Amino acid sequence: MFAALFILGIVSLAHTVLTLPVCPRPPAIPFASITVAKAEYNLGEEITYNCQSGYVFQSGSRKYICPLTGKWPSVSLRCIPRKCPHPGPLKNGNVHLTDLSYQNFVDYSCDSGYILQGHKTSQCLADGQWSAKLPECQPVICLPPPVSEFSVLSFQRLKPGNTSVFQDQIKFECLLPYALFGNETAVCQADGNWSALPECRAVQCPRPEGIENGYIDLLLRRPYNYRETVTYGCNPTYVLDGPAESRCEKTGQWSAKPTCRAPCTIPVKRATVLYNNQKVKMQDHLKNGIQHAEIIEFFCKNKELSCSYTSPAECVDGNFTVPACFKERGIVATFFKTDIADLPPCENMN
Structure with missing residues (x-):
């Protein structure tokens, strides 16, 4: 049991x-x-x-x-x-992404004028690394510009090196007697082409015209080429006003030519004046007048203070006006009265 x-x-x-x-x-x-x-x-x-x-x-x-x-x-x-680190920045380009997490993608693009070298897309992998390394944006290359006929158009790079890339500039020049028409510089553009290229043209100017009361040194009996110059001079007692040289311009015309300005006679027989900051006798030193643009300072009298002050007068192409304050003395007064120029200066009376 x-x-x-x-x-x-x-x-x-x-x-x-x-x-x-x-x-x-x-x-x-x-x-x-x-x-x-x-x-x-x-x-x-x-x-x-x-x-x-x-x-x-x-x-x-x-x-x-x-x-x-x-x-x-x-x-x-x-x-x-898992998150991947931010892959950028991309120099001269852009990084397009919405999420840095595993399995998400990032896209790359370059700015205008640059070409992507490398992978356009990369994915965040399980180990937190991107499937492809960051690409590079390389600038567009411009081939050397064509050289014009007869090789009169030449260029030089403004940056060192043998290759011209986006935004690089080159400078042109023409061999004489050709003149450059158009922009002096060209820029490498985003499409790999150069901006508008200039051209070289032969330029001649007619024989230059003479100037009144003057002459042209060594005037040639032929047309003149671009940038050739002539030199002007004036006859005795005349003064050259303007550039002494005139140049043949690309327009086929001469640059501005000078003018010969006339001297001035002084309508005063006797007076003490300031000329080149020195007191001189008009009758002794300036009886032949003065040249264009020269200045004479006349002595004027302040009767109330019995002092003297100066008033300037300039020779302008043969025209000369004596200051209104100046009073010319006769020959007798010059012997018996004090010369106004010998009065004390008014600026010392204050």
Whole structure:
């Protein structure tokens, strides 16, 4: 009887053991996986979550144990996409992106006048690196411009080197007697072409005309070429007003020529005046007059203060006007009256 009861207890205990609860398959977590994936887990069995490739741990717990209740506790693990560093900046170009996270793409473009060297697109990989390195934006190259007929048009680069690239400039010049028409410089443009190129044309000017009361040195009996010059001079007592040289311009005309200005006679017989900052006698030193643009300062009298002051008069192309304040003295007065020039200066009377 006892043996039967013992066997019945053993069977009951085994049934109890066999009916202990188990934990089902644990909940799926976005971007994470379990080290050992099974349909059921025994009480006390531990599981571990790991973030999948391309994702990194953000928060929560990675390890969980199957409890006596047979229900997994709330899983708090969060995995987020790994981020790649910003790939830029791209010199002379632009970086186009919306997200730096795993599997996202970045696009590259270059500014006008530059060409992309490298990959146009790159993807953020699982290891946090970009699939392709940052490209470069290389400037557009312009070929040397054509040289015109007879090689009269030449150019020089304004930057060192043998290659001209976007925004580089070259300067042109023509060999004489050709004149340059158009812009002196050209710019390498974004399309690889040069801006408008100038041209060289032969230019001649007719024989220059003479000037009144003057002459042209070594006047040739032929037309003159571009940039050739002639030199003008004036007859004695006349003064050259303007540039002494006139040049054949690209218009086929001469640049401005000078004028010969006439001297002036002084309508005063006797007077002491200032000439070149020195007191001189008109009758001794200036009886032949003065040249154009020269100045004489006449002495005038302030009767109230009995002092003298000066008033200038200039020779302008043969025209000369004596200051109104000046009073010429007769020959007798010059012997018996004090010369106005010898009176004390009025500026010393203040």
